[in-house]
Each structure stands twice: as structure tokens, then as C-alpha cells.
Amino acid sequence: MTIYGAIAAIFAAVLCGTAVQAAPAAVTLEPVLHQPAELVVEAPDGTVTTYTPETLEALPTFRVTTKTPWRLEPADFDGVLLADLLKKHGLDQLPAVIVTAENDFMVEMPKETWEAAPFLIATRANGVPLTRRNRGPILFVVDAEDYERETVIRERHLVWMVNRIHAP
Amino acid sequence: MRLNRIQSAQRRFFADTSTVFYGCGVLGLIVAVGLALFAIKETRSQARIEKLARYEQFVREGYMALNDLQRMQSVIARLQMETTISPQDGQELSRANDMLYVRAESLERHAVGEVEQHFSKVTHSLRAVVDLVDTAAPERTMSGQQNDVLTAIDAARADTIRLIDFLRRFQDSITETHNRSAQQRNAAFLASSLVFALLGIGLLIMLRREIDGRRSRERAERRAEFLAYHDPLTQLMNRARFTDEVSALIAKKPASTLVMIDLDQFKWINDTLGHEAGDKVLCVVADRLRAACAPLEGFAARLGGDEFAVWLPTDAPATIEVFCKALLKASETPLRHGDTWIHARISLGVAMVRSCGGRALRTFDTVMKYADFALYMSKEKGRATYTVYDADLEAQYEERSALLSDLHGAVNTGSIDFHLQPKVNIHTGQAYGFEALARWSRNGVLVPPDVFIRRAEEAGFVNKIDFIILDKAVRVIAAWNRANGTSFQVSVNVSAQHLVGTIIVDYVKAVLRRHGLPPHLLTLEITETVELNNWERVSDNLKMLRAMGCRVAIDDFGIGYSSLAYLRYVDADEIKIDRSLTQQIDQCEQSRFIIESVLELAHTFLGFEVVAEGIEAEAQAARLREMGCRRAQGYFFGHPGPPHAVLKAATEQRDHGDFAKAVNSDGREC
Numbered sequence: 001m002t003i004y005g006a007i008a009a010i011f012a013a014v015l016c017g018t019a020v021q022a023a024p025a026a027v028t029l030e031p032v033l034h035q036p037a038e039l040v041v042e043a044p045d046g047t048v049t050t051y052t053p054e055t056l057e058a059l060p061t062f063r064v065t066t067k068t069p070w071r072l073e074p075a076d077f078d079g080v081l082l083a084d085l086l087k088k089h090g091l092d093q094l095p096a097v098i099v100t101a102e103n104d105f106m107v108e109m110p111k112e113t114w115e116a117a118p119f120l121i122a123t124r125a126n127g128v129p130l131t132r133r134n135r136g137p138i139l140f141v142v143d144a145e146d147y148e149r150e151t152v153i154r155e156r157h158l159v160w161m162v163n164r165i166h167a168p
Numbered sequence: 169m170r171l172n173r174i175q176s177a178q179r180r181f182f183a184d185t186s187t188v189f190y191g192c193g194v195l196g197l198i199v200a201v202g203l204a205l206f207a208i209k210e211t212r213s214q215a216r217i218e219k220l221a222r223y224e225q226f227v228r229e230g231y232m233a234l235n236d237l238q239r240m241q242s243v244i245a246r247l248q249m250e251t252t253i254s255p256q257d258g259q260e261l262s263r264a265n266d267m268l269y270v271r272a273e274s275l276e277r278h279a280v281g282e283v284e285q286h287f288s289k290v291t292h293s294l295r296a297v298v299d300l301v302d303t304a305a306p307e308r309t310m311s312g313q314q315n316d317v318l319t320a321i322d323a324a325r326a327d328t329i330r331l332i333d334f335l336r337r338f339q340d341s342i343t344e345t346h347n348r349s350a351q352q353r354n355a356a357f358l359a360s361s362l363v364f365a366l367l368g369i370g371l372l373i374m375l376r377r378e379i380d381g382r383r384s385r386e387r388a389e390r391r392a393e394f395l396a397y398h399d400p401l402t403q404l405m406n407r408a409r410f411t412d413e414v415s416a417l418i419a420k421k422p423a424s425t426l427v428m429i430d431l432d433q434f435k436w437i438n439d440t441l442g443h444e445a446g447d448k449v450l451c452v453v454a455d456r457l458r459a460a461c462a463p464l465e466g467f468a469a470r471l472g473g474d475e476f477a478v479w480l481p482t483d484a485p486a487t488i489e490v491f492c493k494a495l496l497k498a499s500e501t502p503l504r505h506g507d508t509w510i511h512a513r514i515s516l517g518v519a520m521v522r523s524c525g526g527r528a529l530r531t532f533d534t535v536m537k538y539a540d541f542a543l544y545m546s547k548e549k550g551r552a553t554y555t556v557y558d559a560d561l562e563a564q565y566e567e568r569s570a571l572l573s574d575l576h577g578a579v580n581t582g583s584i585d586f587h588l589q590p591k592v593n594i595h596t597g598q599a600y601g602f603e604a605l606a607r608w609s610r611n612g613v614l615v616p617p618d619v620f621i622r623r624a625e626e627a628g629f630v631n632k633i634d635f636i637i638l639d640k641a642v643r644v645i646a647a648w649n650r651a652n653g654t655s656f657q658v659s660v661n662v663s664a665q666h667l668v669g670t671i672i673v674d675y676v677k678a679v680l681r682r683h684g685l686p687p688h689l690l691t692l693e694i695t696e697t698v699e700l701n702n703w704e705r706v707s708d709n710l711k712m713l714r715a716m717g718c719r720v721a722i723d724d725f726g727i728g729y730s731s732l733a734y735l736r737y738v739d740a741d742e743i744k745i746d747r748s749l750t751q752q753i754d755q756c757e758q759s760r761f762i763i764e765s766v767l768e769l770a771h772t773f774l775g776f777e778v779v780a781e782g783i784e785a786e787a788q789a790a791r792l793r794e795m796g797c798r799r800a801q802g803y804f805f806g807h808p809g810p811p812h813a814v815l816k817a818a819t820e821q822r823d824h825g826d827f828a829k830a831v832n833s834d835g836r837e838c
Contacts, residue, residue: 036259070273103267104235132266133273155225160270 024062024118024143027078031057034129037102037137039121042166043089053123053137056080059088064120066144069155070135075125077141082119091167098168099140102132102161108168113157117146121162135160188377192370199363206356213353216346223339226278226287229271230332233294234325236271240264240297241321244314265301268294283338286331293324399470401447402454410469414479415532418521422530425488427478428517428539429457429495432551434474437510445505449512450474456498460491477539483520485556492516492554499552516554517543523558541565572627574610575620579632584608586637587808590818591659591779594793594800599818601657603693603801604641605808606633631666638662639679644811646685652819659691659721667694667706673713680716687717691742695723703737710738721779726762740776742799747782750802753791760795767796 034053041049059080067074086092092111100106113119120141123130130136140159147153243264247257272294279287297320304313397409405413417424431437431453438446450470457468457476464487466480480491495516502509519539521530542557545565549555578584585607590599608615624630638660645658666672680687692713694706710720721742722734726749734740745763752759763780770778780792783802792800806814 070277102263103232103239103271105232132263133269135270161267 024064024081024120027061027063029057029061029078029124032124032129034123035131035137037161037163039138039162040164040166041085041089041091042164044091044094044167047089049089053129056121056138057123059084062118062120064118064122064141064143066141068141068144068158074144076127077120077122077139078124078127079120079122079139079141082114082121082140085121085165086114089165091165094167096168098166099159099162100164100166101159102163105159105161107156107159109157110152112152113150116150116152117142119157132161138162188370188374192367192374195363195370196367199360199367202356203360206353210349210353213346213349216342216349220339220342220346223335223342226283227332227335227339229274229278230290230328230335233271233275233290233328234332236264236267237294237297237321237325237328240268240301241318244317244321248314261301265298268301269298272298283335286334290324290327290331293320293327296320297324399454402451402470404454404458404476405467405469407469407471410467410471410477410479411532413467414535417479417481418530418532418535421481422521422527423481423483425480425483425518425520426535426539427480427488427492427554428519428536428543429453429476429478430515430517430543430547431474431476432513432515432547437512441505441508441510445510448503448505449510452503453499453512453514456495460495460498464491477536483522485520488518488520488556492518496552496554513552515543515546515551517541517546518554518556520556538562568623571610571615571620572623575608575615575623576627576629578608578610579624579629579636582636584633584636586641586811588641588658588811588814589801589808590806590814591657591799591801592805594780594783594789594798597805598821599656599806600799601659601689601691602641602645602814602818603659603808604637604661606637606661607808625663625665630663631669631672634660634662634666635675638676641811642679642685642690643683644815645689646683648811648815648819649689650684652815654819654822655686655689656815656818657689657691657719658685659693661695661723662692664694664706667709668702670709673709673716676713676718677716680718688719691719691721693721693723693744694738707737707739714739714741724781725766735774742777742779743770744779744781744801747802750780750782750788750792751784753788760791763792763797764795771796 031054037053039051039053039056041051043049057078057080061078061080064077065074066077083092086097091097094111096108096110098106098108122139122141123137125134125136130139138161140157140162142153142158147158240261243257243261247253247261250257253261272291275287275294276291279285279291297317300313300317300320304317397406398404399406414426431449434446434449437449453476454468454470457478461468461478461480464480464482466478468476468478471477480488482488495514499512499514502511504510517539519535519542521535524530524535524538538557542555542561545555545561546553555561586604587607588602588604591601591603592599606617606621608617608620621630621633624633641658641660645656649655662672676690676692679685680690692710694710714720719741720738721744722738722740723744724746725734725743727746743766745766749759749763753763767778770776777799778797779799779801780797781801783789783792783800783804785804788802789800789804806817808814
């Protein structure tokens with residue numbers, strides 16, 4: 001089954017002429033204790049939704065196995081998809097969203113960035129909740145290949161200690 | 169000459185063009201290599217920009233580190249106010265510390281290359297803060313260590329600022345390098361665009377020259393072609409082209425006409441007025457021909473010298489007549505050259521192609537020959553006229569050719585004979601001498617002397633006839649004088665053309681010696697039917713003949729070329745007044761006046777004898793006697809006749825006639 005899938009994927013890739021996009025795989029996560037953290041999402045209509053890592057993980061979760069600029073060895077990152085979250089709160093229709101971190105870092109993410117490759121809002125790495133010293137508890141992760149390929153995605157978009165997502 | 173000039177111009181052109189071409193090529197190559205080198209150099213510029221971007225990120229992270237330190241500092245400052253640390257404070261402290269930790273980790277990543285030391289230092293001082301807080305945190309009492317942490321934060325901040333400063337300086341130097349490179353790039357772009365503009369101009373010039381060169385080559389070719397087929401002076405076709413054109417047309421269009429045109433007295437115009445005048449005349453005639461041809465759709469050509477030809481695509485006699493007459497009329501108009509007027513009169517010979525015999529005979533050469541013959545006939549008729557070739561004309565021509573041929577034969581065999589006509593004392597009628605007149609009996613028929621003498625003159629052998637008559641007449645007279653004790657004179661005609669050469673002097677001397685005639689009994693009568701230019705030679709020869717003792721007479725005085733002007737060159741002993749004057753003596757006052765003047769001139773000033781020719785009646789003789797003329801010749805006194813009969817009659821007259829009267833009236837012995 002996997003062999004056929006791989007062959008089909010290769011064929012599809014060759015036919016479509018695009019590189020294989022490592023699609024995040026859906027994953028079921030067992031509840032675990034996270035460091036206290038918040039992710040405040042402000043919808044365009046002004047509705048404010050506050051997530052904790054736990055409530056976040058209640059959404060459909062996925063796994064991306066990749067290196068990051070700060071990890072030389074690949075790790076299994078689990079979390080929810082940014083696209084899902086934006087869609088859920090109607091932010092996906094905006095040309096850009098603004099993401100801020102606990103350390104006052106702020107970046108504007110144009111639509112092209114999260115449409116170019118799947119952004120995972122990771123809460124765990126290798127099954128362990130992400131700590132702040134691991135740039136958690138909420139970390140944006142993009143597959144390394146996608147990150148290398150898509151020049152529109154810069155290191156500043158891989159926000160760590162994510163705290164807030166809102167309209168510009 | 170012209171071709172050489174064209175060739176050398178072409179060579180020069182190609183040499184110049186290739187120089188420009190190679191110049192452009194080399195220049196282009198140099199610029200291309202230069203640009204390639206520049207492009208290689210510019211790849212480093214890319215690296216510089218990337219470096220600049222990376223440093224910008226470093227600087228940003230440096231500020232973020234300052235921010236993180238500031239956060240930690242403010243957390244600690246708040247904690248200093250409190251005696252116990254609440255869980256929330258602890259959480260805040262821990263978070264601030266986590267952030268510093270992550271910052272240190274992030275900065276550590278950049279600690280490579282030329283910035284390693286600076287980054288390491290900052291990382292180290294940040295870690296020092298983190299470690300201090302970490303070790304203190306479990307106790308939840310920071311009081312003792314708070315100052316240490318604050319000191320560490322200050323140190324870390326100072327290190328971070330130094331890092332930022334270092335990075336800024338580094339950025340500046342890169343920026344400066346980059347700016348310099350950009351300036352160089354601009355200069356290189358400017359220079360290469362200038363060079364390319366030059367190249368473009370060079371290529372345009374080359375293209376221009378190529379076009380010009382091609383044009384001038386074409387012009388030269390057209391000119392060469394024109395020269396090959398046209399007469400450069402008159403711009404008319406030349407003989408070669410005319411021959412080609414007419415040859416082709418004769419077969420295609422037999423109802424056509426060829427006209428040959430010859431300038432009358434062109435040689436005279438050239439010799440007297442110069443070649444410039446000659447050229448002018450040729451051009452005017454060419455223009456007239458062109459103008460006359462145009463309405464008939466014919467064309468004209470200059471065959472060479474003063475010879476022209478016209479082809480007309482019609483042979484309607486009326487049209488041809490109009491054409492010829494119009495041309496002749498036009499040529500009546502004199503043209504001005506400086507302060508003289510030149511009459512460029514022409515003679516025309518017309519040959520209609522269809523009258524030149526059967527189809528097979530109608531070649532260019534035949535038609536030309538017939539036209540040429542017709543032209544010849546026009547000249548015969550006295551020039552400034554036209555003649556159309558036909559069969560009768562040809563018959564005349566044939567007859568003329570036969571006559572000339574027979575005459576040639578007669579001259580070569582010496583069968584030209586002579587008659588003698590007495591020259592008499594006008595008072596007594598007594599003959600004192602005789603004029604020897606050439607007689608030619610062709611197949612038993614006498615040919616009039618004016619016909620065959622003229623033919624012989626044209627054919628250039630009249631001197632042979634002169635010699636024959638001289639020899640024969642001198643022989644006969646000398647023998648008669650010896651045998652009968654007479655001393656008759658003899659007059660022999662000598663063409664003025666003949667007197668240009670020196671042979672005549674020796675010949676006369678030889679004849680006189682051979683036949684033993686005293687020189688004073690020989691009179692050489694100079695006749696001239698064509699004008700002579702070389703009068704000095706004639707004059708010299710006549711002087712020599714007179715020095716020998718011979719007499720010289722000017723024949724046919726008063727008409728044609730023989731006029732008073734002669735007297736400038738010729739020391740004459742005798743003048744023979746032309747028959748046309750003596751015959752009009754009764755009717756024409758002018759004739760009388762001329763004769764009286766000549767007699768007056770002869771007796772009073774120049775001392776030569778005057779002989780009146782062509783006396784046919786007593787009345788004429790009487791009139792001349794009254795005028796004081798002493799010598800005469802004419803039918804009234806005696807017809808020309810066979811030498812012996814004439815001499816016999818004259819001798820008898822002398823023996824029986826009134827000798828004394830003759831002596832008295834003449835005043836000297838005849």
C-alpha cells in the first residue's frame with residue numbers, strides 16, 4: 001500500500017512537475033501536561049478566542065517530521081495546522097495576519113506564506129510538550145524542504161512562543 | 169584611365185571598410201570580455217548583499233536581546249520591591265529567563281566566521297544571566313543575588329551594544345564596498361553603452377559606405393555601359409550600338425529608312441576655328457538630329473568623325489523628304505562661336521531598306537553602303553542637299569566606277585592624248601603659242617576633259633595626267649619648233665595639288681632637257697578645283713620653276729578659288745581671265761569692270777600678261793582690244809585640234825600673214 005502510494009506520489013509529482021510537498025499527517029494525541037501558555041486569536045469581527053496548548057490540541061492534530069533552524073536532528077512535531085485555525089476564525093480571507101510572540105516579537109504573515117506550505121502550530125516535539133526553552137509552548141513549524149524551497153517563507157515567519165494572531 | 173580610377177576607388181573603399189569592420193569587431197570583443205569579467209566580479213556583489221541582509225538580521229536579534237535583557241531587568245526590579253515572590257512573579261521571572269535562554273541559543277547559532285568572537289561574548293554574557301537566575305530561582309529569594317543578576321544584565325547589555333556597534337560598522341564597510349562597486353558598475357555601464365553607441369555609429373557608417381559604394385559602383389557600371397554604347401561628346405549612340413540596333417530592326421521592320429549625314433567642310437572648321445568649334449558644331453548637329461528624329465520615333469548615332477546616321481521607322485517618301493528638308497533648313501542657321509558664325513551645313517544620303525534589293529540583301533552593311541553612296545552623290549551635287557538611293561543612281565555609280573577604272577587604265581598606259589588650242593595676238597589673230605588640253609577617247613568616244621580631270625583629281629592621280637601631257641606636248645612643240653624654225657610657246661595645265669610636292673620641279677627640268685625646249689617657251693598654268701592650304705610650298709616650287717626660266721600662269725582667273733588672293737602667293741607671268749567673264753563682256757557691267765581692273769593691274773603694277781579665254785565672237789575680241797587686252801584664246805581664234813594640224817595652220821598663217829602689223833601692235837616678237 002505504501003509502495004503504491006509512494007509510486008503514485010512520484011508519478012503525480014513528475015506529472016505535475018512540482019516537488020513533493022510533505023503533507024502533514026493527521027495524528028491523534030494523548031492528553032499531556034503543558035507549560036501554561038495562551039494563544040489569543042482575534043477574528044476579523046472582533047471575536048477573541050483564547051487557546052491553551054491543551055484546547056489547541058482539541059482541534060484536528062497533525063505531525064510534521066523535520067529539522068528546524070535550531071534543531072540539527074529531525075523531530076516529530078505535533079500540533080494543529082495554522083490554515084485550519086485561520087479558517088476556523090475567518091482570518092484566512094485576509095491578505096495577511098499579524099502574529100506576535102510572548103517576547104514582543106511581531107511579524108506580519110502575508111497569505112502567500114501559509115498558502116505556500118503548511119504551517120504547523122506545534123505544541124509537542126517527539127511526543128513531549130514544547131517548553132519555552134524549546135521555543136514553545138506554541139511554535140510555528142514548516143517542513144525543512146518546504147522552507148528551503150519557498151523563498152516567501154523566511155525565518156521570521158517561524159515564530160516561537162506564539163502568543164497572539166490577529167488581523168492587521 | 170577612367171576604369172583605373174574606378175578600380176583604385178573601389179580598392180580604397182574596400183580597404184577603408186575592412187578597417188572600420190575590424191575596428192568594430194575588436195572593440196566589440198574587448199567590451200564583451202570586459203563585461204564578462206565584470207559580471208564575474210558582480211557575483212560577489214550578490215554575496216555582499218546577502219551578507220548585508222544577514223547582518224541586518226543579526227542587528228535585529230541584537231536589539232531583541234536588548235529587549236529580553238530589559239524584560240529581565242524590569243522583572244527583577246519589580247521583585248526587589250517585594251519581600252516574597254508570588255507564583256505569578258516566579259512564572260514571569262522564569263519566562264523572562266526562558267526568553268534569554270532561547271535568545272542566547274539563537275545568537276550562538278550565528279557565532280561563526282568574522283563575527284564569532286562578538287557573538288560568543290554576548291551568548292556567554294546572556295548565559296551568565298540565565299545561569300544566575302536559574303540557580304537563584306529555586307530558593308525564591310533573589311535578594312542576595314539580585315544585584316549580581318543586575319550586574320550581569322548590565323554586562324550583557326554592554327556586550328550586546330558592542331556587538332550591535334560592531335555589526336553596524338561591519339555593515340557600513342560592506343555598504344561602502346557595495347556603493348563603490350555600484351559606482352564602478354554604473355561607470356562600466358556608461359562606458360560600455362558609450363562603446364556600444366560608438367560601435368553602432370561605426371556599423372551605421374559602414375553600412376552607409378557600403379550603400380554609397382554600391383551606388384557609386386552601379387553608377388560607374390552604368391557610366392561604363394553608357395560609354396560602351398554612346399558617343400561621349402554628343403551623347404548619341406556610337407557605331408557599335410547603332411549597328412546592333414539597326415541590324416536587329418532591319419529584319420523586324422523593313423519599312424524603314426537609313427540616313428547618313430556628313431558635315432560639310434568639317435575639316436576646315438576644325439583646322440581654322442579649332443577643335444572646340446568642331447566639337448560645338450558636332451553637338452549642335454547631334455541636337456538637330458535628335459530633335460528631328462524624335463517625332464518620327466527614330467534614333468540618331470554618331471558613327472565617328474563628322475559622320476552621323478539616323479534610323480527612321482518609316483519609308484514613306486513624303487515623310488523622308490520632309491525630314492531631310494527640315495534638317496537641311498535647320499542647318500542653314502549659323503551658330504555663333506565667339507565672334508564668328510559657323511555654318512554647319514550637312515549632306516544627307518538616304519537609303520530606304522526596301523529599295524536595297526531582296527530580303528536577303530537587306531543587311532546593315534548593304535543598307536549602309538547604299539546610304540553612303542547616296543551621301544556621296546549629295547556631295548557630288550554640291551553638298552548641303554540630300555539624295556535618295558535608287559537603282560538609277562546605282563547605274564550612274566556603276567558607270568562612274570567603270571569610267572574611273574578605264575581612266576586609270578588609260579593613264580597607266582599613257583593613252584591620254586592632247587589637243588592644242590592657239591593662244592593669239594588679239595590684234596592680228598596670229599598664234600604665238602598653244603595650250604595643251606588633255607583628250608581622252610574612251611572606247612572611241614571623247615570624254616569631256618572637265619569630267620575626267622575632275623574624276624582623276626578626286627581619285628588623286630591628276631598629276632599623272634599632268635605629267636603625260638607635259639611630256640607629250642613639250643616633245644611635240646620642241647620638235648615642231650626645231651623642224652620649222654618657229655618658237656611657239658606651249659602652256660600645260662598643272663594642278664595646284666601637284667605643286668605641293670617637289671617632284672614637279674625635277675620632272676619639268678628633265679622634260680625640257682629631254683626634248684630640248686627652251687624653258688621660256690613653257691608656261692605652267694595653275695588650275696585649282698579644290699582649295700589648297702599649303703600655299704607656301706606651292707609658292708616655293710613656283711619660284712624654283714620661274715628661276716629655271718619657265719613661265720607661270722594663273723588659270724581660270726576670276727572664278728572659284730582663283731582670285732586676287734592668289735597674287736599674294738604666286739609670282740605669275742600670266743593671268744588667264746576665265747571664259748565666264750569674257751563671254752559676259754557685252755551684257756555684264758561687272759564682268760567688264762573686273763576685266764578692266766585686272767588689265768589695269770597687270771599693265772600698271774604687276775607686269776604680267778593677261779590672256780582672255782573663251783573668245784567666241786568678233787564683238788568680244790573687239791571689246792577686249794578696246795580695253796587694251798593683247799592676248800586671247802577661244803573658238804573665235806581657233807578650236808582645239810590635233811597637234812600637227814593646229815601647228816601646221818599656225819605656221820602657215822605666220823608665213824603668209826601680216827607679220828609687220830602683228831609686231832607693231834604687240835610691240836614685241838611673238
